Amino acid sequence: MRSISVRTVDAPSRRGQRCRGVFFIALFAFGATLAMLLTGSLSSVAWAQATPASQAKPGAGPASQPKPGAGPAPDAGAPPAASTTTPAPDAGAADPNAPAAPATEALGPTIRIPQTEGDKAEGYNIVAIEVSGNRKTTKDEVLSYLKEKIGQPFKMETLTGDVRALWDAGFFDDVEVDLTRGDRGVTLRFLVRERPNIKAIEFSGNDEIETDKLTEGIEVKANTILSVPAVRRSVQKIKDMYQEKGYFLADVDFTIDSQRENEVIVKFKIVEHQQVTVRRITFIGNENVPESELREVMQTGQGSLFSFGSGGPYRQDMFERDVLMMSALYYDKGYMNVQIGTPRVMLTPDREGIEITLVIHEGPRFKIRQLRVFERDADGNEVEPLGGRRALRQLIRAHSGDWFNRAEVVKDLQAVRTLYRDAGYYSVEADPETELDSVKREVDIVIPIKRGPLTRIERIEIKGNTKTRDKVLRREMEVQEGQLYSETKLETSKKRITALGYFERVDVTPEIGSAPDRVTIYFEIAERATGTFQVGAGFSSVENFIATAQIQQANLFGNGQSLALQAQISSLRQIVSVRFFEPYFLNSDWSMSTELFNQLYVFSDFSRSSNGASLTYGYALVQPWLRLSLTGTVQYDKVNTQNTTTFFGSTSSVINTFPRLPLANLFNDGRTISLRPSIAYDTRDNRLFPTSGIYVNLSTEFANDALGSEVQYLRHRLSGQFYYNLGGSTGQPGSGFVLKLRTELGYITSPSSAGVPIYQRFFLGGILDMRGYRLRTIGTRLPLNQTLDPNATPIPNGANIGGNLQAYSNLELEFPIIDKVGIRGVVFYDMGNAWNTEDQFCKTTPAPQFPGVVSPCFSASSLLKLRTSTGFGIRWFSPLGPLRFEWGFPLYRIFNEESSVFEFTIGNFF
Incomplete structure (x- = not known):
């Protein structure tokens, strides 16, 4: 039994610059054999030709003697020379008809090379294939690269290819093959040495690109076989990622650190350097469209609020978007042959900025010569369109003679498609056909419409709702399985689901179902955390430390219900409430909510405690935009003019002046039973983070x-919230500029001669309504003395008794600061005041220190004397909820008001 061993080693391997294998052995053997055969053949021929004829063939006769005068015969011991062996033409002894000598005799002796063990094994059946040395790679994976199979005849050529295939797989540093030939056949043993395994991949110096994104963008991965070329390609990919963000000078290097058990750690070291900004953009060829219009549609080169005069960073994906926007601008102006060349991007000499040059070939501007829209049937015949020809033509606003505007044509075609899809024709086709006349610079537009089959909704599938139940989404849909397809209803369904505020993203995709007249609708959602824990704290010269907390679950157990527990605690107040809301009571269009509360307020003149509950039923007049509701409240109020102990154990020293004055009727307390009907209109795109729409409640x-109430009053309230998205993706917190306005009016009267209880009156001031002023400091003040003695010391700055009429507005602009972490800024302007309309206060002389501004009686001129403030703030959409940090500055301050007030809390403003 004999065996051979063949082996191949990678040139860059640790064993040195060697590359040995069966492929090279075979090649060497073949070359050596060929050389020896050629050398031996030529020598034999030369030798045979130099031999005398008598030696070549016995009994040749006279031919064996040389011709007289031909010179001496060549030396037998001399090297054979082909040039000296040609016989004389007239030797004549040889018979021309005699048979030729055998070729073997002419070629001389044959040289034989011994066969290798592989050559001897040719044709033997392969009885076994073994694999050893593999750790990470399985035996089956190794065998999958081999063409040699058990039971097949062995071929040396096939073995050479198998070794090369294993090497090219890139998993091994060394491949050896042992061949053993026996009576039963050939046994092959592949001995491999695996390349190192990547234990981990580490990055350092990457501040601008997250590690997860870098890991995702490179070729090498942890727990895979090391490939140095792949590591080098990954370096370039990292550089490309940085260039897309404007870091053209970023340096990337790598090291490979060896670890135990044939493992390595690949480390990428990144030096980001400074982000390259756009210094200048030059346009060439824009003869008809000014640079100002081109720059308006570009994001590249537009400095942000925090760019400090620079042109902003360069990003490749943003610039590609800009080129498309410029092309669209030209198309909208009728330049249908516009071409924007490849931009030239050059680094400035200081290597801190770039200059971009864009070459534009505008081409001619086209007018519409003819525009025709019609409907064809399945046979191509023109038929009456849906709604009639006149109604169809009115959807297309373009006319002959107008400049071509692609955006307007696309918008009109979408209106045509929506008309047909709302009628159930989901597969409607309305693709424009244009024909340009470059000579006359005119274009003909033909829009043939094909209805397709009447389509019904076969199935509605919801994906991504790991928590929220299907019924919560389906009850917001205006489309149902079995109905005719309607694009408008489908879009409305998407808006209603988004408005719930439970989802980061809602995508709707309709697809053809099991038949051409069936459609399947896929709702794919991404859920957001709907449970929030909100806390807030602040300091006040009146209340000292203030703490608020709220635990809320807006999507309780995935049923779309809401449960909130709220607490506000300070040295002057304690509020605890629990509220539950069911938007679809008993799976109907009725809603139900209930609330339990316990409240304690301690002021300088009195304290008030309240315990009660409320129950609200609502009905959607127009689901979900218009809702009517009725709230019933039962509560018991107690007003105390004595010392009161608060939650923190402190004791309030109330001034008992009010009960001894004619104002004592302000402190009516007891049982209150009330009914409150209301109507609300809500078109907000998101109930938790609205960026567009309105909300109005009356x-x-x-x-x-008559209701059994001991306290009597009549209160009217009108509030409106308006949102306008100035840019960014609608409904996503931290996206774009949002303009917000909130306005609230309140008026309360009492049929009782005692008037409105003080605890039901309006007090403004604080982060929840009038920023820049301390809590409950805005309101009517009266010049009362501290005692009944007319000569007693007056109450400093008058006594704040609140108002029975209030009006205030909050206008603010919210804008992004750092989008990727949800940090936004806000600037605001607040204005408002509280007044009285009751006779007993209108006849009272106002406090002299600030006449008019806090007059106890309302008049038309009071609207010109509103309290105002302005300021700015920072908001962070953190995992705990929206954090608010705001600085307010009151305008036209009076008496002891502060020049600025800083407050912070958690939760949306409105």
Whole structure:
């Protein structure tokens, strides 16, 4: 039994610059054999030709003697020379008809090379294939690269290819093959040495690109076989990622650190350097469109609020978007042959900026010569369109003679498609056909419409709702399985689901179902955390430390219900409430909410404690935009003019002046039973983070003895919230500029001669309504003394008794600062005031220190004397909820008001 061993080693391997294998052995053997055969053949021929004829063939006769005068015969011992062996033409002894000598005799002796063990094994059946040395790579993976199979005849050529295939797989540093030939056949043993395994991949110096994104973008991965070329390609990929963000000077290097058990750690070291900014953009060839219009549609080169005069960073993906926007601008102006060349991007000499040059070939501007829209049937015949020809033509606003505007044509075609799809024709085709006349610079537009089959919704599938139940989404849909397809209803369904505020993203994709007249609709959502824990704290010269907390779950158990527990605690107040809301009570269009509360307020003149509950039923007049509701409230209020102990154990020293004055009727307390009907209109795109739409609520609350109430009043309230998206993706927090406006009006009266209880009156001031002023400091003040003695010391700055009429507005602009972490800024302007309309206060002389501004009686001129403030803030959409940090500056301050007030809390403003 004999065996051979063949082996191949990678040139860059640790064993040195060697590359040995069966492929090279075979090649060497073949070359050596060929050389020896050629050398031996030529020598034999030369030798045979130099031999005398008598030696070549016995009994040749006279031919064996040389011709006289031909010179001496060549030396037998001399090297054979072909040039000296040609016989004389007239030797004549040889018979021309005699048979030729055998070729073997002419070629001389044959040289034989011994066969290798591989050559001897040719044709033997392969009885076994073994694999050893593999750790990470399985035996089956190794065998998958081999053409040699058990039971097949062995071929040396096939073995050579198998070794090369294993090497090219890139998994091994060394491949050896042992061949053993026996009586039963050939046994092959492949001995491999694996390349190192990547234990981990580490990055350092990457501040601008997250490690997860870098890991995702490179070729090498942890727990895979090391490939140095792949590592080098990954270096270039990292550089490309940085260049897309404007870091053209970023340096990337790598090291490979060896570890135990044939493992390595690949480390990428990144030096980002400074981000390259756009210094200048030059346009060449824009003869008809000014640079100002081109720059308006570009994001590249537009400095942000924090760019400090620079042109902003360069990003490749942003610039590609800019080129498309410029092309669209030209198309909208009728330049249908516009071409924007490849931009030239050059680094400035200081290597801190770039200059971009864009060459534009505008081409001619085209007018519409003819525009025709019609419908064809399946046979190509023109038929009456849906709604009639006149109605169809009115959807297309372009006319002959107008400059071509692609955006307007696309918008009109979408209106045509929507018309047909709302009627159930999902597969409607309305693709424009254009024909340009470059000589006359005119274009003909033909829009043939094909209805397709009437389509019904076969199935609605929801994906991504790991928590929210299907019914929560389906009850917001205006489309149902089995109905005719309607694009408008489908879009409305998407808006209603988005408005729930439970999802980061809602995508809707309709696809043809099991038949051409069936469609399947896929709702794919990405859920967001709907449970929030909100806390806030602040300091006040009146309340000292203030703490607020709220635990809320807006999507309780995935049922779309809401549960909130709220607490506000300070040295002057304690509020605890629990509220539950069911938007679809008993799976109907009715809603239901209930609330339990316990409240304690301690002021300088009195304290008030309240315990009660409320129950609200609502009905959607127009689902979900218009809702009517009725709230019933039962509560018991107690007003105390004595010392009161608060939550923190402190004791309030209330001034008992009010009960001894004619104002004592302000402190009516007891049982209150009220009903409050209201109507609300809501078109906000998102209930938790609205960026567009409006919310308006109008309510009237009445409490009188007919309901069993001891306290009587009539309160009207109108509030409106308006949102306008100036840019960014709608409904996503931290996206674009959002303009917000909130306005609230309130008016309360009492049929009782005692007037409105003080605890039901309006007080403004604080982060929740009038920023820049301390809590409850804005309101009507009266010049009262501290005692009944007319000569007693007056109450400093008057006594704040609140108002029965209030009006205030908040205008703010919210803008992004750092989008990727959800940090936004806000600038605001607040204005408002509280007044009285009751006679007993209108006849009272106002406090002299600030006449008019806090007059106890309302008049038309009071609207010109609103309290105002302005300021700015920072908001962070953190995992705990929206954090608010705001600085307010009151305008036209009076008496002891502060020049600025800083407050912070968690939660949306409005």
